[in-house]
Amino acid sequence: VMRALELQRLEGPDGLRLVERAEPPSLGGVRIAVRAAGVCFPDLLISQGGYQESPELPTVLGQEVAGVVLSAPAGGPLREGDRVWAAPEGGGFAGVVEVPPERAFALPDELEFVDGAALAVNYLTAIFALSRRGALHAGETVLVLGAAGGLGTACVGVAAALGARVLAVVSSQEKAQTARVAGAEEVLVGEQWTDAVREHTDGRGADVVADIVGGESTLQAVRCAAPEGRVLVLGFTAGSIPRIATNRLLLRNVSLTGVGLGALVATVPGLLRQTADALEPLLRAGLRPVIGEVRDLADGAQALRALQTRATRGKQILSVG
Numbered sequence: 532v533m534r535a536l537e538l539q540r541l542e543g544p545d546g547l548r549l550v551e552r553a554e555p556p557s558l559g560g561v562r563i564a565v566r567a568a569g570v571c572f573p574d575l576l577i578s579q580g581g582y583q584e585s586p587e588l589p590t591v592l593g594q595e596v597a598g599v600v601l602s603a604p605a606g607g608p609l610r611e612g613d614r615v616w617a618a619p620e621g622g623g624f625a626g627v628v629e630v631p632p633e634r635a636f637a638l639p640d641e642l643e644f645v646d647g648a649a650l651a652v653n654y655l656t657a658i659f660a661l662s663r664r665g666a667l668h669a670g671e672t673v674l675v676l677g678a679a680g681g682l683g684t685a686c687v688g689v690a691a692a693l694g695a696r697v698l699a700v701v702s703s704q705e706k707a708q709t710a711r712v713a714g715a716e717e718v719l720v721g722e723q724w725t726d727a728v729r730e731h732t733d734g735r736g737a738d739v740v741a742d743i744v745g746g747e748s749t750l751q752a753v754r755c756a757a758p759e760g761r762v763l764v765l766g767f768t769a770g771s772i773p774r775i776a777t778n779r780l781l782l783r784n785v786s787l788t789g790v791g792l793g794a795l796v797a798t799v800p801g802l803l804r805q806t807a808d809a810l811e812p813l814l815r816a817g818l819r820p821v822i823g824e825v826r827d828l829a830d831g832a833q834a835l836r837a838l839q840t841r842a843t844r845g846k847q848i849l850s851v852g
């Protein structure tokens with residue numbers, strides 16, 4: 532039996548209950564005693580029944596964990612007692628989770644479990660987005676929207692670690708501080724930031740824009756992208772999916788690039804491992820997640836509520852072990 536945060540009804544955070552339930556069946560993967568679990572936006576969307584597929588209830592959410600290996604397939608790189616971080620497809624808000632071997636990675640000694648629990652969704656997405664989809668080069672300028680959130684702080688940190696100059700957009704002074712801690716050089720506060728981006732780039736615009744917000748922001752992002760700039764479509768936290776007249780892309784030589792790591796992992800063998808391998812040297816060189824609130828597993832609903840009400844700063848973690 533283990534402690535787990537169960538989603539019992541598709542009612543958002545109110546649908547969660549802390550329960551004792553049976554440990555997941557052993558399928559020969561990497562079995563992990565979870566010490567910390569990350570809370571990400573998709574968890575909120577699933578709890579509301581608003582994600583691509585609705586789960587069968589009751590279910591356990593949680594796609595990011597760090598912990599200690601209980602058992603692992605013989606001959607693989609991991610063994611009992613190793614510290615790991617992992618990307619389960621759900622089930623992470625619990626004492627024990629099991630993942631296929633390709634979804635578990637050694638946790639560098641320098642990182643705490645709370646750091647490790649922040650990596651699986653946002654940091655893999657950030658490096659996949661910036662490097663692979665955005666072809667970011669050192670010395671380029673990156674603009675990150677929603678820069679104080681989980682994915683935002685990840686994009687800021689990874690971009691800076693890759694040698695980019697980072698501009699950030701946030702909605703309040705408090706959040707500006709978080710974006711700075713993450714590694715942003717300039718932080719723009721408020722809803723109108725196109726002119727400020729041009730000013731900070733000698734009129735040229737940003738080479739890469741990480742657009743996590745969608746809605747009205749996406750057109751602004753296209754407007755302040757540099758010639759041959761890449762606007763990365765990452766999420767729609769503003770709630771609405773924008774439409775863009777494509778002549779704007781043609782006239783300004785701007786690319787609008789979709790980024791969905793989960794979808795590509797399903798079709799490109801080894802992609803998750805390759806993405807984690809690209810992240811590891813940055814972690815070893817000092818990149819760290821910006822951890823906001825750490826709560827006990829029992830208080831997971833509060834973490835989802837904070838995402839819902841736009842109240843998060845950095846990454847929210849649930850302490851499990």
Ligand SMILES: NC(=O)c1ccc[n+]([C@@H]2O[C@H](COP(=O)([O-])OP(=O)(O)OC[C@H]3O[C@@H](n4cnc5c(N)ncnc54)[C@H](OP(=O)(O)O)[C@@H]3O)[C@@H](O)[C@H]2O)c1
Nearest residue numbers: 572656677680681682701702766767768769790791792841
């Ligand atoms: N494409 C992928 O592969 C991928 C992977 C992971 C996550 N995502 C997506 O990325 C998005 C962000 O996830 P996250 O974990 O970073 O969430 P988060 O921590 O809540 O951050 C989201 C940010 O969006 C901004 N925002 C603007 N308007 C908002 C509104 N109306 N409500 C809430 N937030 C608003 C907020 O910043 P301000 O208040 O400063 O504006 C907030 O900091 C989600 O849509 C998620 O599904 C995509």
